Amino acid sequence: MREASIARPEVPDVPKDRLKRYLNLHRDFAEGKYINLNPIQRGGILTEEARRVLLEFGDGYSTCDWCPPKEGRLDAIERPPIGQFMEDLAAFLGMDVARVVTRCREAKFIAFLALGRPGDYVVVDSLAHYSTYLAAEAAGLRVKEVPNSGYPEYRVDLEAYAAKIEEVREETGRPPALALLTHVDHLYGNLNDAAVVGKICRDYGVPFLLNAAYTAGVMPVDGRQLGADIIVSSGHKSWAASAPTGILAMTEEMAKRILARSKVVGEWSKRSFAVKELFLLGCTVMGAPLLTLMASFPFVVERVKRWSEEVEKARYLARELEKIEGTRQLGVKPKQHTLIHVESLGFYKVSKAHRRRGYFLYEELRERGIVGIQPGLTKHFKLNTYGLSFDKVKYVAESFQEIARKWGLSVG
């Protein structure tokens, strides 16, 4: 019998000179070269142990060598100890069950899909991250916002969750599918007392989702104490893990709905997949980033105990920056988190006359080995001191003051 020929289809080619740009890729701001103040990057710097496992588990489906044939699910793998990790992760957050998903936003989306019906409301704080709004929109939910106090504090009116839940009930005849609070927001770094919202939600019987993207992994978060039904967080933001990693932790009761198993049956094949968790689409992070999250976990458990030292450093920097003419820390004072929003009418004034315009501040800082402030910004910019030594924070403060003096601003 003649063997069928092996298909040799033409393939669209990519010119060699275009391919060259993917060789020798490097990162300008790799940790160690600069002091990086990037507000989303400080909590995601890998531990040494995480760097080691990143290589060890770098290849594709590196977690799946010992996937149990019958369970066939990421959280059923015990070698490496993924199943054990999910239990410890849940315990650490004061919750019953945890899963690692691909992003914090995916965790929110999964909760919205599982708990909401199209047209339902989710009540959210008005400083929530854009991905909270998108997750609701993609899940077909409407958003009801809890106001904040505006300039300069932007304090979320936590007691207003009650009024907003009632508003939804009046408008639709049923409670919101859930309420979401951003524990610390990405705009001003304000810390909210989640227990206040937890109590309101319990009183109204509304599931309470706490977005701990900026808190869990860097500061102590106990979901039980805060009355959270669901906690979501971001491994690459706050758990010394590679992107993309999200955390979805919940109570036993919520797990029944959020981790519902697949029910679909193939109408011809009769195939079914009753072991798979529907809204997770089965397995999630099957490789290296999950292992970095696990490798960093023992260090994360320790580091959250040192949170008050981190806040002290942020407060120090905020005070030193405010000595610069026209500079003010926005958000609630004093800082209760390491993400700082700076308003600087002084640097803004300088930029108006400077030949490099707003870029002068970025460039002056970079000359001093400091990066992470968005290039071009002077009037408003954000930075994060998490994990920097006090000496480095002091150097950052001195550098800002030096730049201020150089360009004629008073430092008092």
Add this chain to the structure above:
Amino acid sequence: MREASIARPEVPDVPKDRLKRYLNLHRDFAEGKYINLNPIQRGGILTEEARRVLLEFGDGYSTCDWCPPKEGRLDAIERPPIGQFMEDLAAFLGMDVARVVTRCREAKFIAFLALGRPGDYVVVDSLAHYSTYLAAEAAGLRVKEVPNSGYPEYRVDLEAYAAKIEEVREETGRPPALALLTHVDHLYGNLNDAAVVGKICRDYGVPFLLNAAYTAGVMPVDGRQLGADIIVSSGHKSWAASAPTGILAMTEEMAKRILARSKVVGEWSKRSFAVKELFLLGCTVMGAPLLTLMASFPFVVERVKRWSEEVEKARYLARELEKIEGTRQLGVKPKQHTLIHVESLGFYKVSKAHRRRGYFLYEELRERGIVGIQPGLTKHFKLNTYGLSFDKVKYVAESFQEIARKWGLSVG
């Protein structure tokens, strides 16, 4: 003014002896130590260049150093050349637009959410991966299956896509939201002639999604030639990338719907996010795995040209295995892909009398430096030869034959 005290909440502690298990995590089957035949792992082994960038971009949001403030989207980043990569990736697949998402299954889910309305049908081949069924179920779609020929070939009846589309039209009064074909299935490694389905879909005006998880990245795939409207693939399965990475490529026309921008507006804050791609939930893979996909891309573009050599090696192994008493390659013959499904009534017979039962085969292979066959299986098992040298494939064939002889099976 007295400063507010820094919160020092108690945190649930994790006992030290439980934390110890996350130190010194290692992988048993890291590439190089063994010949690994795991069917899902061969195409995801990193290139040297990918291993280097994995470390360089290991930290959290490592891709975001140069995120443009106004566009604020992963595909708008040009340093590292992410935006450029998405263009080259689309061109390489013969499509107009590409995005990197967190998993191939997420790419399918995004397409289903964007193109389907709850209750709509999606027509799929009956060998589709479980995640295809889950993605449909989670998106609220129903599944209509195209039959296959069953044992021993399991050949999908591609012409039947037409009848299934008509069935859906009769049943619901409208065409299916889309049709999906698994280019090469994970069960038998059968290659389907996608152009047949492409033509049917074009005739009926139904969007055609080609699941190229096992093909794009290892063999030439030209979406334009095949008539695909959407191609999805898996970086960790077939593009020498770390998990989790999915590829979502599409025509310009599909991009308008699948990459629709967010429309939500905060009713109190008036915040909106019109630059963000709704069903992607904004940014997707913001770190290391995306960079491994980019670093391996120049090698992938080259390696697909050597696909026929890969198929030759798989055919060789299938022939050699079939020389063992009671052994048969299932699926279409001769192989047109490197994933091989083996039925072995011979090894199964041995296992019935062996004190280690089905585990004997796994253990005999491991003693010879070969892993990746599911421990415990003998009657049916899968393996993949992709990327192994001919010498190694020959060694694998000889090892199987040696084990057969050792346990009294004839090798002819």
